[in-house]
Amino acid sequence: MSAETLTLSRAMNEGLRKAMENDPKVLIMGEDVGRLGGVFRVTDGLQKDFGEARVIDTPLAESGIVGTAIGLALRGYRPVCEIQFDGFVFPAFNQITSQLAKMRMRSLGTLELPVVIRIPFGGGIGAVEHHSESPEAYFTHTGGLRVVACSNPADAYTMIQQAIECPDPVIFFEPKRRYWDKAPVDRDLANAAPFDKAVVARPGEDVTVLAYGPMVKTSLEAAQADEGHSIEVIDIRSLNPLDEETVLASVRRTGRCVVVHEAPVFSGYGGELAARITEKCFYHLEAPVLRVGGFSTPYPPSRLEDHYLPDLDRVLDAVDRTFAW
Amino acid sequence: MSAETLTLSRAMNEGLRKAMENDPKVLIMGEDVGRLGGVFRVTDGLQKDFGEARVIDTPLAESGIVGTAIGLALRGYRPVCEIQFDGFVFPAFNQITSQLAKMRMRSLGTLELPVVIRIPFGGGIGAVEHHSESPEAYFTHTGGLRVVACSNPADAYTMIQQAIECPDPVIFFEPKRRYWDKAPVDRDLANAAPFDKAVVARPGEDVTVLAYGPMVKTSLEAAQADEGHSIEVIDIRSLNPLDEETVLASVRRTGRCVVVHEAPVFSGYGGELAARITEKCFYHLEAPVLRVGGFSTPYPPSRLEDHYLPDLDRVLDAVDRTFAW
Amino acid sequence: MIVDAARGAPLGTDAQSPPSELVQLLTPEGERVEHPDYDVNLTPDEIKSLYRDLVIVRRIDAEAVALTRQGELGIWASLLGQEAAQIGSARALRTDDMAFPSYREHGVAYCRGVDPLDLLGLFRGVNHAGWDPKEHNFHLYTIVIGSHALHATGYAMGIQRDGTENAAIVYFGDGATSQGDVNEAFVWSAAQNAPVVFFCQNNQWAISEPLEKQSRIPLYRRAEGFGFPGIRVDGNDVFAVQAVTKKALENARSGQGPTLIEAYTYRMGAHTTTDDPTRYRLQAELESWKLKDPIERVKAYLVKNEMADRTFFDAIEAEAKGVGSDLRKRCLELPDPEATAIWENVYATEHPMLADERAGFTSYLESFEEVSR
Amino acid sequence: MIVDAARGAPLGTDAQSPPSELVQLLTPEGERVEHPDYDVNLTPDEIKSLYRDLVIVRRIDAEAVALTRQGELGIWASLLGQEAAQIGSARALRTDDMAFPSYREHGVAYCRGVDPLDLLGLFRGVNHAGWDPKEHNFHLYTIVIGSHALHATGYAMGIQRDGTENAAIVYFGDGATSQGDVNEAFVWSAAQNAPVVFFCQNNQWAISEPLEKQSRIPLYRRAEGFGFPGIRVDGNDVFAVQAVTKKALENARSGQGPTLIEAYTYRMGAHTTTDDPTRYRLQAELESWKLKDPIERVKAYLVKNEMADRTFFDAIEAEAKGVGSDLRKRCLELPDPEATAIWENVYATEHPMLADERAGFTSYLESFEEVSR
């Protein structure tokens, strides 16, 4: 096994590099992705090695980034777009929702748009407004898109390559506060789980905790800290399609479930998980599926984000409540 | 009581007129809202009577419509924006999500944006692509916005006036396939329920059906048709804030609940309702909350919409399933 | 006073003013005129062929309007009056150029070899688009105004990377020039020097809104502000449109970047079959544009120059009629899609939840059949 | 070859070329020069007052950078080098005009009477914006690029409807000109003839991207394409900026509609304190711009014309220092908000779910206190 310890940012970078080496049609585009290497250095060095035609510093216009990426894909390219921060994906929302997601169906399958949209997401880095959003639910509700989130360097490396290879458009969420976390990365793709499968990040017996992106680490820490219960943590990884099988099997076994995400709970992705799990495991559940997440407000100023964001204690509080039901 | 029979479109029109008469700061803006009176004639005659300064035929740019409406609101106006069809709200998504929803909080409450965004929504009119969408979940997940949907002429008349009076931004959904349905309209606002309250549209004993917008009528027809069960139909009206009290009281009484909307079920608003109700009524539920809605695909060509959209039979099928659980 | 101030543009709105800067090679009366920068050199057969296109396309359009009236289509966006803008520009394209239409480009579709029947699917509601864009180098209709201007620009960036001598052309209306996406496409194509031609059919109206609601100067001048050439052409003059488009395409193919063409024309019909233009525009305006009809002037030219006679015109008329009735017949035969089409082509490969939904719905449907059996 | 084709603009990118069309009234050496269309007539006291503004604002900025280095602020967007563009334009405003800043307009904020402390809240993370826009006629900072160009335009439409003689001004960068929203604001303001001045600080960089990634011609020319005037001014010349802005504002107030001003300047510092410009630009460029410093030239002018002496400059220096240390002191005292602020000001009135969340969280927090007691 060729595992080497990398930061998540570096693992992304190497995954992108690999994809570019394997397929000359793969392009990188976005604001500051060239000489600067992106504000999180995910594209560091790629323009130097692959040239300005393949690593494009774009005009400052997100609708333009996604719209021209669609055009490039129609011409046979595989663009990987970087949206600089989560809060800046909204100018591109129209192109994503009405064009990127729908063009395969609109064309009766004659067109495909293998476009990947990378979005560093989530809070916890003390940033100013619009730099800490978790907009995944907007995309999971949009049929035609695949939505995935990586949580660690190893997955970053493999999932980005799988996403680029995928013929469908993929919204690829990267947990920005975990960019500098290090972990071993196995460079052999053959060992990797398919990017549309959930994985059990930590097996357990008593309760299932579902998380993705930055909250996987938080959930694992909670599981570690809880001496009273054996917590199973599942890294959802693919939000749409959801790997129901893995999730339902776990909840049927444990009978309890807590969903964790940073996004506001109200009308968020956790609602889907809770509703679906409840429908499919109704008689297995000892307590309702509980959701831990951001509050139903705009993201607060960063000095308040520790309150706003789920942490180990809030996860454990929810776990405890499922036992007290 | 001064009830008169009006179409929903006409009731909207008269509600808007009333609001404009009551407050000279109320403006109407949108594409074709002037001389044409809007493609659904909701603003018919208003430009003629209130002039071009108050009823503005805007450039063809939705981000511009919402963005300039925000500016007008900052100057003390109360703009009511028309988005011509549901599928055309997405170019304005950035302005709605990052500006309209968040400015009160951003300003520590010194600014308010009493902007109403009217969106004719939903399918069933045999239209081409982008003219039959149900994008409400994108907005219910966005803190800072109020999201309401009217389902009948009487509510159209009162709710639009309440929305315009409200100091918060309101996303106002109008059930486009019901525009030509007629019903009595009570012009006395004092008799109207607050626009953020749900109403029991039809009392019943055995199962609660939750709906809003166009699906209220469908649900009422289902209730009417079901001879085996006594169905209570609740018109949610306000999606955010949700009137939990009315909803929970009903479900606790019936022990069964079906949620109906046209939007795709996956990661939709029904997920929130199901998750929330399950959490708050866990021991009252005889069956999981079931969701009836659009499929997790783009909206299909109109010749397939009768399959795609929930109808009486699909509502009853879900009701039956809650009894068979 | 408020009203006036708010109506805007008191400096003098010349957006609508008589277009003096307009490239014209054929007058409404059918006279050939010279232009210092543009010329066409067409054989009589080529001119007759253009005439044929114009007539047939108008006929296809009329048939679709009739089919809509009879409930066979849900809606139709008529190109009536815009035939020369569409045929002239489309006939300037090479097969391996790529065209991105809006929703009214039935004439362009025809020139790109799309079976008119395939256009009807979307308006009838049996599909969202019925042709393979790659087969015709003619993209799908785009209904969300302006979005496809960016697609064309991106496609043109792909052409640059492929190193081939091709161009993309994108069609949109006067109203579309207000959309952020169209302006972003101007930004991108200029900064990237992309081989794309922006073809704006200024038909004077965006549904009920006249041009001055969008712009106070002629639209072709927008391009200057982005650093590439803009030109206004008589959109009812098929010769001029072809000449101007040809040159813009050549410039694009030879690395000289984008051009904006404003084809000055008129939407003779309603916005769509559901629209009622009597609510917002005057009959007189329509009458004045009738005198500038794009087909009549070619006919006048052919007649004046004795290039065609009655037999020719009758034959074209008959052919067009045939195309129309054939289209009607085939339209009525268009099958409705199966319910399961809802889940098709959403993703490239099996999506477990969609598969569940489809299976669930199928057995739900079967439950009715069982009951009725 | 692909690389070259894709890099774009082989026609000759003059977006970056030496700005000959630039309005200048004071050279980098401190010489007053004449301009046919623009002039300023400032008393020595007024000039000294401008000098004072420039110095104090630079000092506020430097203090904020230092506070960031020391971890007291999370981030800071320095205006270093752009003082004249901001002071010159803001000093042209009337109190009852309205300004819409981007996130770097600390100099404008200062002129609008915003306590510099109130600017720090957002960068420290104790709030999203710390001043009342209505009190200062200075809107909140807008971080999402370009969005506020539409707000300013809408606000200006409100001015039209009120019938008052005012104008709105909106500040944005060179990069922002690529955003759809900014271009839609151009469309709207032209069509509506709104009294708005678009003030673009072209500081040559959008984070790491040089201007030619956004445009191949000078930015001020963008306005032509929309039918209103654009003008490029030496953004490091406080006299010229003031003169040009004053005229544009007067035009707006008197019903002549929008103007685009491109203030040609340079971002002397990093994009923000988290940026590392050595990765993408050369020291030589910085050095050449140092010679055009906006403060030095006013100083040279004052000295040359014997309007100020050492005592004056020392006094200003001391005052600036005082402002800086006072700011530092007050910054350190800025209290963190209470957790319950999360639910405040989201809606105008009580929102039942938010109330539930707040109550739930409060008792959750209390449960810890109980444990720790």
Ligand SMILES: Cc1ncc(C[n+]2csc(CCOP(=O)(O)OP(=O)(O)O)c2C)c(N)n1
């Ligand atoms: C983004 C968006 N907003 C609104 C509409 C509704 N709509 C359809 S056509 C049209 C007018 C288009 O005018 P123009 O661009 O001049 O094209 P024309 O129809 O005249 O060919 C409008 C507003 C739309 N399709 N897309």
Ligand SMILES: Cc1ncc(C[n+]2csc(CCOP(=O)(O)OP(=O)(O)O)c2C)c(N)n1
């Ligand atoms: C819509 C949006 N996209 C991306 C960003 C991230 N971002 C912040 S500043 C910036 C560059 C802005 O450049 P410019 O407009 O020239 O202003 P300057 O910072 O030079 O003053 C970018 C890309 C943003 N804030 N908003």
Ligand SMILES: [Mg+2]
């Ligand atoms: Mg038009």
Ligand SMILES: [Mg+2]
């Ligand atoms: Mg800049």
